[in-house]
Amino acid sequence: MTSGELDPLIHVPTRLKIVATLAALPDGDALSFTRLQDMIGLTPGNLIIHLRKLEEADYISSKKASNGTVSITKVALTGHGRAALGTYTKALRDLLGGL
Amino acid sequence: MNHTSDTTAAENGGNFDPQQAADLLDQATRQARRTFTPLTPLLWVFRAVVALVAFGGYWLSVRGRDPYSAPGGGLLAVIFVLVAINILWSTWAITRAGAGVSGPAQRKRQAWLGVMLVVWIVAYAVTAPLYHAGAGHPVWGLYPANAPLLIVGVAGAATAAVCNYWPMAGITLALGIVAAVAGFGGPAGAWLILGIGLCAVMLGAAAFTAWQQRRGVVRP
Numbered sequence: 001m002t003s004g005e006l007d008p009l010i011h012v013p014t015r016l017k018i019v020a021t022l023a024a025l026p027d028g029d030a031l032s033f034t035r036l037q038d039m040i041g042l043t044p045g046n047l048i049i050h051l052r053k054l055e056e057a058d059y060i061s062s063k064k065a066s067n068g069t070v071s072i073t074k075v076a077l078t079g080h081g082r083a084a085l086g087t088y089t090k091a092l093r094d095l096l097g098g099l
Numbered sequence: 100m101n102h103t104s105d106t107t108a109a110e111n112g113g114n115f116d117p118q119q120a121a122d123l124l125d126q127a128t129r130q131a132r133r134t135f136t137p138l139t140p141l142l143w144v145f146r147a148v149v150a151l152v153a154f155g156g157y158w159l160s161v162r163g164r165d166p167y168s169a170p171g172g173g174l175l176a177v178i179f180v181l182v183a184i185n186i187l188w189s190t191w192a193i194t195r196a197g198a199g200v201s202g203p204a205q206r207k208r209q210a211w212l213g214v215m216l217v218v219w220i221v222a223y224a225v226t227a228p229l230y231h232a233g234a235g236h237p238v239w240g241l242y243p244a245n246a247p248l249l250i251v252g253v254a255g256a257a258t259a260a261v262c263n264y265w266p267m268a269g270i271t272l273a274l275g276i277v278a279a280v281a282g283f284g285g286p287a288g289a290w291l292i293l294g295i296g297l298c299a300v301m302l303g304a305a306a307f308t309a310w311q312q313r314r315g316v317v318r319p
């Protein structure tokens with residue numbers, strides 16, 4: 001196996017951090033955009049670009065919730081995304097074991 | 100971070116090597132676990148100290164006395180302050196860890212905390228009528244020392260298991276077992292067994308939490 005076979009959507013530092021952070025939550029739980037931004041340390045614009053790519057691949061889902069005046073965006077890892085991270089992790093282990 | 104060069108490089112086969120990726124994945128996972136874990140190892144160690152000081156102090160004040168006399172005001176003040184710090188610290192930690200988190204597991208955790216709060220209050224509230232009725236030495240020694248923690252332990256383990264909150268189910272079950280065993284220590288010995296037993300359970304919880312947080316994904 002080569003590093004080229006690693007999932008290119010996840011094999012990007014920022015997106016790997018996003019996916020790993022969301023995977024630390026229990027299955028089905030979501031994180032607010034602002035808390036995720038705080039943990040990853042990105043500007044809102046940069047974070048949105050990465051989240052959009054992950055959402056297009058159905059690795060994450062996002063929902064907008066409104067409580068009257070404030071609207072909150074919540075982001076969660078999908079089952080597909082969790083499985084993709086599992087596959088990516090296994091590939092990394094195989095790759096590093098073979099080095 | 101330069102988003103454009105980052106993504107382009109990686110999508111072209113990139114220069115983000117697997118070793119770096121493994122390090123980053125482990126590091127990000129550890130950081131996220133630390134952030135989302137409300138009861139940190141340090142908080143568990145503090146609780147271990149509280150259990151040892153409170154129950155051990157109680158044992159020192161009641162051993163060899165029949166009938167019981169209340170522990171000194173100094174000890175009660177220390178216990179009160181330690182318990183108050185524990186409640187404030189726990190509340191702050193739970194609020195901080197859960198900030199921005201929503202979903203079924205989070206709702207279950209909050210419901211579990213609500214149930215446990217009621218169980219704690221009910222279990223200890225029964226000591227007030229006992230005091231009012233002028234209960235004797237063995238009753239005072241055994242009920243307040245053991246029964247509330249036995250109730251809290253069993254209820255906590257059962258409800259945590261229902262919520263699939265397994266580490267907490269294990270910790271509360273251990274708490275219930277210590278309380279049950281302490282009953283055999285008699286009215287005074289029960290307090291000592293609880294102090295040592297609970298301290299050991301809390302230290303075990305601290306060690307387990309620290310291990311869980313340090314465990315990597317790529318290199319477990």
